[in-house]
Amino acid sequence: MNSKLERQVGSILLKHKLKVSERTLKRFLNFLESIIDELTPELIEIFVLDNLTIGESYFFRDRKVFDFLKKVMQYKVEWNILSVGCSRGEEVYSLSIIARESGRNCKITGIDISPQRIEEARRGCYKFWSVRFLSEDELERFFIKNDDKFCIKSDYKANVTFVSGNFLTVPFSESFDIIFARRVLLYAENEELVVRKIYSLLKNDGVLVLGSGEYFPTVLKDFEPINECPCVYKKVSRKSSKFSDEKHVKDKRPKTSFISTQEVKYLKEAIAKNLENELALEPTIRIVEHCLENKILSEAENYLAILVRKYPTHYLVWKYLGVLELEKGNYEAAEKHLKKAAFLNHSDDEIWQLLHFIKGRK
Ligand SMILES: C[S@@+](CC[C@H](N)C(=O)[O-])C[C@H]1O[C@@H](n2cnc3c(N)ncnc32)[C@H](O)[C@@H]1O
Missing domain, CATH: 1.10.8 (Helicase, Ruva Protein; domain 3)
Structure with a gap:
């Protein structure tokens, strides 16, 4: 070397x-x-x-977040938004589109550490991969087709600014109503520094948006999860912040599973009747999430014991076995299970974050 x-x-x-x-x-x-x-x-x-940083992004990633913000934007006319780690601008233009559709004045700034990605963001022309989840109608409304590229219409470029640089060192002279920091904290050597800067740049009651499944205990100290939408947090003013101790931080983990009482009932009956063969992976995983979130650990353990027999090579089974051990405070067992999960699927960000979290506790 x-x-x-x-x-x-x-x-x-x-x-x-x-x-x-x-x-x-x-x-x-x-x-x-x-x-x-x-x-x-x-x-x-x-x-x-x-x-060494991954620029993967696409238009309307985690669409439910944008649907939620569209509703939030009704509350006032002027918005100032920052997208940290904006990559090639997909997130910024998605915001510009919803602001225009909501009839709101929105100033959006995107910052990325990669100068090349910022150059592409300013150009605003994308391969199909970046727009793959948009309908034909949306493609037509928001883009002009240029050979094989989809170029964002100039309407959506107004009020949009891109900055090339490290979020930690670039100075900002304004404060923001909403800050997006999706899939950025995982690159930070010290995530707390990034969270502190986000906190200082947000207006009181400002909103922080993380990526789906991202879990950073440091964030939860000064932000409160908004229940209607996972990964969206509201800034809590320092004086009234009550989440500084570890216990509260753990309890405030955002809810990610939505499971109907009917579904819970069906699954519980199936288990009670020993109908193991009927247990499909996805709904059972959902009930496991439900049990873990509601701290019904022994039930989560029972479901996982069945799942691991039926689906021994599925990463989600090992991931939730890891989360279960984490909830019980068994860091070593949790780490073992999570490493298996990471081996089976190395692109699940949350697994890496949990492993990172355990490393910091050991
Ligand atoms: C995986 S992409 C996420 C893009 C977008 N936020 C999303 O979720 O779709 C992460 C981006 O964050 C950028 N990044 C990482 N650390 C950064 C920092 N300290 N300042 C600015 N950008 C950063 C990377 O260059 C990369 O383009």
Whole structure:
């Protein structure tokens, strides 16, 4: 391994306060070594920012969040919104679309650490992958087709600004009504620093939006989950903040499962009648989530015991076995189960966050 290169990459990560796994870093250094003759310090920095952070995003990701904000936007006319880690601008333009549809004046700023992604955001032209969940009608209303690209109409570019830089170091002279920080905290070497800056930039009663399934206990100290929509939080003013101790933080974990009482009843009856073969994975997982959220741990354990016999290679079974052990305070067992879950599906962000959480407690 080229130790000069290793030091250079290390200092760039340090400068931007980013963290990456050892395996990813090793693979990346091998790649850089293979093109070492072409590299300049500036190019190395661009490579680090583009390759060691993932820019995956798409229009109307977690659509229920946008539907919820559309309702919230009815309450006033002027909105100032910040999208931290906006990647190529998909989130920013999705917001611009709902603001226009709601007849609201909205100023939206997107910031990303990758200059290349910001350049693409300013251009606003996307491959089909970024718009894959939009209907034909939406594609027609919001974009102009340019060869194989979908280019956002100029209407949605008004009042939108993109900034290239690290959120932690770029100064802002205004405060915001809503801050999006979806799938960004997982890159932060110190997530608390990011959360503190978000807190200071939000107006009183401002809203923070995280990614679906993201769980950061530090966030819950000064923000209150909004029950109607998972991953959306309201800022709590410091004086009235009552969530500073660990116990409250744990209890305030946002609710992610919506399960009807009828469904609960059906599943419980099926279990009682020993109809194991009837237990489909997805609804049973939902009842497990329901039990875990309501701290009915022994029932969650019973369901999981059946699921692990029936679906021994499904990552969700191991993930929730991990969450169960975490709830019981058995960090080592939780870590073992979560590592299996991560092995079976390495793209579930929440598993990595839970493992990260356990690492910090051990
Ligand atoms: C996975 S993308 C998420 C995009 C979008 N927020 C979403 O959820 O669809 C994460 C983005 O955060 C950016 N990022 C990570 N750390 C950052 C920081 N400290 N400041 C600004 N951008 C950052 C990365 O460059 C990447 O484009």
